Amino acid sequence: MLLLLAGFATATSFLIIIHFFGLRLRQKLEFSHIQFLAALNAQTRSVRKVNNILLLVLRILFIVSALAAFLLYFFQKEENQLSSSTIMNVVVDDTWSMQGELAGEQVSKESQAKRDAKKLLINQTQSSSSPAQPLLLEEQPGRGSFKSVVNLIQGSVIEGQRGNTFFFSDFQKSEFSESVLDEISKSKSVVLVPYPSEGPNIYIDSVWLDQPVITPQSNIKLWIRVAASLQNENSQVTVQVKEGDALLGTTQVLLETGQKRIVDFDLSVAEESKKLVLDVNDPLNDYDNKFYIILPKPSTVPLKITPSLPESHPVLQAYKQEPAFKFTKGTTDTSALWVMEGGMNNDRAEEAIQWLQEGKSLLVLPNTGGQQNLADFLSKIGLKGIRATAAEEQSKELRAPDMSDHFFRNIFEKEVRNFKMPAASPVLTWNSSYHTILRFKDNSPFLSTFKVGNGEVHIFSAQLSKGSSFSSHPLFVPVLYQLTLNSINTDKLAYQPVNDRIEINLPNVKQSQEPYKLEGNDGTFIPQQMISQNILQLELPEQVREPGFFKVLRAGQVVDVIALNIPRSQSKVEYFSAEELRDQMAKRNSEVKVMERNARVPLQKQLQNNQSTTSLWKYCLILCLLCLAVEAVVLSAKKRGSLI
Template sequence: MNFLYPSFLWALGVLAIPVIIHLFNFRRTVKVYFSNNRFLKQVKEATTAKRRLKHYLILASRLLFLFFLVITFCQPIIPAKNQLTNNHTIVLYLDNSQSMSAQMEDKVRGLDAGVTFVRNIVSLFPPDTRYKLITNDFAPFSNSFKTKSEVLDLLTQVRLSPVSRTMQEVLDRVRHQGHAQQQQEVFWISDLQKSTLGIIPKALDSSAQWRLVPIRFASLANIFVDTVYLENPFAASGEKNVLRVKVRNDGKRDVDQLNLKLTINNIQSGAGTIDVPQGGVAETTFDLATGLSGLNEARISFNDFPVSFDNEFFFALNFTDKIKVVEIKKDNIPTPVEKVYGNKQVFTYQGFAVSNFNYNELAQADLVVVNGLNTVDPSLTNALLDYINKGGTLLLAPGTQPDVNNLKNLAQVPGLNSVPKAEPLELDRPDFSNPFFENVFEEKSTSLAMPKAARLLDLGGDRSAILKFKNDQAFLSLFNRGGKLYILATALESDFTDFHQHALFVPVMYRIAASARRSETKPYYTLRENLITLRLDSVNDDVPLKLVGKEEVIPGQRKVADRVFIDVPKFSVEQGFYDVVSQGDTVDLIAFNLNKEESLMEQYTGEEVKAMAGGGENISIFTATSSGAFSNEIKERYLGTPLWKYALLLALLFILAEILLIRFMK
């Protein structure tokens, strides 16, 4: 135990006063006349013994009263574990991710508690201490040290951020901005969320003192939308479709009859209920009516308390981007390919005779179909190989008399060989477990009538072919060459196959085209992603695109042909919808959602993080679960435990004892 004001101990000299009063009782002698001295002597003996005991007790009470009163003014303390030093630099990391909107046991928001913790810290240290405040936004103010008043002013600007940070990202930020000449103390104020904290380093910088301040929430369960997707993602505008929604339960109890609401363009378009098992995922569907076209803002919403930051899920239903198909054929006669891709609401089709083909068209195409050619000249072969290597998709349907040696240069399939024309064979039914056929067939019938074909090419015994003959030979194969290469084993001519006249032809060709779409705008993006790819035909290269939502943002971007690559400005955008605007015209719609990991509320304890970080002596943990408890704990750590209140209480107790002795002890 130490004293803040030990010089006041000289006042203990006042303890002599009660002793002096006790030894020299200056009361006047009072004569008492009594007829019989014998009786007087007996009374005197009895009362003197009692009076002596009473005086001693009163003297002890007075001495102890004065002693503890003096000790009170000396302000005794139990020494602090951590000492305050001058010219100290303090780094304050305040987690302001969306999960910090949850409530602690005292019903205070985690972020509000964290702000209060920071206020307590800066009010404790000496005036010349400098602070660096770091939040998940990595805002410019975190690049330099601030005074106490500047930090308090910055705290009024802290808001929940859509950005979550791993522990390593924050450590890199602290290390990058550190001052090697000064020993730093780092206060880490966070909910220590398992899903976003990432990989914890096995050891923290030993030159710094790490103070973990966990924000502990009450036992929480959370419901959130895991994903949404269209049953037919390439349906044309106006066509009927089905929206599938997966909902996840992060809690330890089942959720029954959760009400979900679908809103499209601020008009409720559907509602339903769903049961979600504890720790599991449930799926439900919404029918999308016909007539939906253009750019559409859609959201799934529900009520889930107390964690409500993820009660809405945003996604865009855009029906503007068409798949560009280029067919290279032997002449200008219409082909089955032209007919199947003639739906102008879904496809932009161009057909060229091989003798009149401009190679520049390849850069604009999602899918290139080489149809009916027996040979491909070397220059076109090189252009097509370059197209595939850059991620393009090519469908090769041979002519009626294919030159295999020539086609090998393009296909680059070592086992490719020619087969003499034979009688047409029936195709085997599709493998419904193949992802290629996902959502293609409503009924997976084993009695499906299949087309027939006369095989002209041996595709090398492809065991994973998309379609096969009944003798297990490949009819349609897929080869990955950077992009995708589809090869048919026969010509699309009536003398060789009826595949192009069969009901299976359209869904297969649509699926090939769907897989070729290289720059499809996704229904939604998370704020954890870094890049968005858009296909925009008529964009002025000199005028940048804007993202217009709650605020207007000009993101980093670059244009290559008809594609625009946009860097996600994750520090400037929030969850919700943003119009892509070019020269005042809205050309696309993007929906942003929080990172799904942010919705997983399970937390590490401070002890767990310390153990995983090496458990060094330079790591300490604050255990306070409320703002008031944290204030007391940090004062105890840096100022010590004050005992003057207890000394004052004892002083009052002994003066009360003196009063009681005088009043009641006869």
């Protein structure tokens, strides 16, 4: 480069010297009769001066253009060589939505994306000595998660890598939130290749039973909500319920545009749990046609009731309204919840301690005038922070429940807002607890759960006598039933991962060195896990992305059997088009490129056309030729003028 610049400076200097001083020797001749040529000589001198200046400009411009043409050609050639030899990263989204059909093609989006990616890598390998780096191209033992794919895009695969990273995906709007787009837009040398969906996609949105507990020798009703994504016209949908190869029921429903429809099936109850498969007919996008559920085995919820609890007590009356609850005033080993009112003597305290050590639960209801006795009893069984109020406090209004709490997650089908909350007069108080379910508006507790031994103690701070504000409120029965159901192992019909995580309700779950395992899909896996509020949180590994039935094991024993389905978000196939992605990246001032898949033009060719700059060196050569042509004209005119 320095030699080129030095050559350019030398050539320019030499041209200027020749132009002004010339290389010819001039000889002066005396001639006495030249007065008549004085005027012509002055005119010729001015023309010659202009011609000389023009020639100087043309010659300097010629040298500059020639040098620029050479340098631009050299730089462009070097850039093309670097582009052809750079490392290429390829990321193929292999989440469940990519199993849907590609718009305009009779092939899945993932299959076509992998074909395009392999062609891209083959072309890169043939034109470069540097290896390309395929990611997620080989078949995985289970379907990838959206979280893992986005981590590849946001992580070290892109940052600090030379070359381009191609990301093949359908770019679902349900998954590519504003925050995800923000993160992707920060990356450099990224090329997004969208694969549009061939919609609509019909899927099962949710499933539930008409009763929380299945009682023996009864019939139940299974409710199924059917929905569609990217739907532009009404569809006739067939829904089937199967147990193995046996068809238990089938029905048809007209699914209108933008609407959801609910269908129901009457099912008989067997002695054991049933593994059922729900199926909707959707030949276009069949990757989520099946929905797996486990119908729990029939059972009743045995409750232990203290003899001091009167028959007219609202808690007892609420239990009697539900046939799934069976209670006795005696002792039963199968009971998981003991409902007691007021305090007990020392013998009852020892019995309560033993009860809790067995991993069972107590539901404590304060009675009139016995708050101090009750506080003493609770202290004996291990609760030291419970205090009786000095005097009966005035009635206080309760705060609306926190719907994000695990306790309320399955109580209401829809989130209820603007609750008109009841009031109550607390007779007990405490500062802290394992889990406070309901509070007063002054943040003092109304209903809390305490961990004692291996069991739990649920305590109301106010009386729930007949006619009280809370016992007559619509919230009373659901809260009471949920407390009871949390004390037993109630099976959930199905699980759908959220952020690759599921939560299993396992009452009296214990921290242990022995981890929980998942068995299914011809393998046993140990997922990452955490226990909180009797909730076992499992982060699913890649090997269990396939839907189906799985056993939850601990120390070789089957703790639960669950039905695992693909995330609901993967069934919503509304996507970002290429133009929308460009707008999103432009809005973020991002360098990320967006390319539309074109079967006739390879992606690598599109990228080269997109990246290649105009060949300016050609224009510089054209300018050199023009300079030569103009100089020839000037010299020709100068020569003709000299003959006059």
